[in-house]
Amino acid sequence: MRSLLLAIGCLTASISPLAFANGQNQLSDPKAAVQLFWSQVYGQGGTSLYCGKAFSEENGQFKASPIYSSKQLKSALRCVTDRQCGIMNPRYVYMASDLHNLYPAMTRVELVRRNAQFGDLDDSVPSKFADIGCDLKTSFQLIEPRDEAKGNIARAIFYMHVEYDLPIVGQVQMYKKWHQMDPPDTEEKARNDKIADLQGTRNRFIDNPELVEQQIKN
Numbered sequence: 003m004r005s006l007l008l009a010i011g012c013l014t015a016s017i018s019p020l021a022f023a024n025g026q027n028q029l030s031d032p033k034a035a036v037q038l039f040w041s042q043v044y045g046q047g048g049t050s051l052y053c054g055k056a057f058s059e060e061n062g063q064f065k066a067s068p069i070y071s072s073k074q075l076k077s078a079l080r081c082v083t084d085r086q087c088g089i090m091n092p093r094y095v096y097m098a099s100d101l102h103n104l105y106p107a108m109t110r111v112e113l114v115r116r117n118a119q120f121g122d123l124d125d126s127v128p129s130k131f132a133d134i135g136c137d138l139k140t141s142f143q144l145i146e147p148r149d150e151a152k153g154n155i156a157r158a159i160f161y162m163h164v165e166y167d168l169p170i171v172g173q174v175q176m177y178k179k180w181h182q183m184d185p186p187d188t189e190e191k192a193r194n195d196k197i198a199d200l201q202g203t204r205n206r207f208i209d210n211p212e213l214v215e216q217q218i219k220n
Contacts, residue, residue, distance in 0.1 A: 025093065025165040026100055026201040032084075035099035036066045043196050044106060048189075051105040051151045052115065053136035067107035069158040070168065071116055072098070078168050093166065101197045102161050102205050105154065111138060118145045120155060120172050153184025157207040160218055165203070174220050181207070181214050 029035045040060040047058040057064055068075075075097060081087035087094040097103075107115060111131060121144040130140045137148040147155060156177040162168050170177065186194075186208045198204045206213055 025096055026102075026203040027096055028201040029099040029101070030095040032095070032098045035101060036104070038200055039066045039101055039104050042200055043101060043104075043193060048106060050108050050111070051154060052107050052111050052138050052147050053131065053134065054148065054150065055108055055134075055136075057106065063109055064106050065109050065112045066104045067112045067115060068098075068103050069105060069155055070103050070162040070171070073117060074171050075168070078171075097162070097166050097168075100162070100165075100203075101201055102194075102203070103158055105158070108134075108136075110134075111136065114140055115145060118143045120145060120147070120159075120177075122146055122176055149184060151184070152180035153182075153186065154190055156181040156184075157186070157190075157205055157214075160207050160214060161205045164206070164217060170218075174218060178214060178218065181211065185211055 029038070044057075044060075047056065049056050050064060051067070075094075076082060076087055079087050079091050079094060081090050081094075084094075084098070087098075114130065118140065123139045123141055123144060123146040127139045127141050127146075129137050131138050139146040159170060159172075159177060160181070163170050190208055194205050194208045206217075
């Protein structure tokens, strides 16, 4: 009996932590998830990710913006419509509803963001939203967010990658650099706690930032 327990213990220790990553299975309706996003995660207001604009409640000027975009998710799963994606991959509805992947964004910014990929742009590239005091650079379907948002974005992407086995869209080394330069702050940690209460999963890279180097391959 003791030998069996030792064998099981050795086997468990040898399994990668990624083997236990399977995403959330509590929220399966993206529209309902967005309602929870506004009422529970940001029920007391907050600030938009890309521009740092404060809001006190849900309104038409802000959207729940997926970091791993809907377009990228469908491309990764090789499907076109929500219905087709759900038929081809039963986990799709959970991926699309995952609150860790959603951040508040100004509606005007989201119109540009949703069809763009993240990247580092030259310092000479001007901000497209300078008129509203937003340091967000855009060029040829690439966007570079303000420094205060870069770590949040990287950790959301890493979360979607390990939990749902999705490819990382963009340069892994760039995201690692963003993660290091903008570590989790109090607001991001509190958000992680709220989401864990709602859907039962945490973003491990917020709880343990050092896991990025251990679990994210170049």
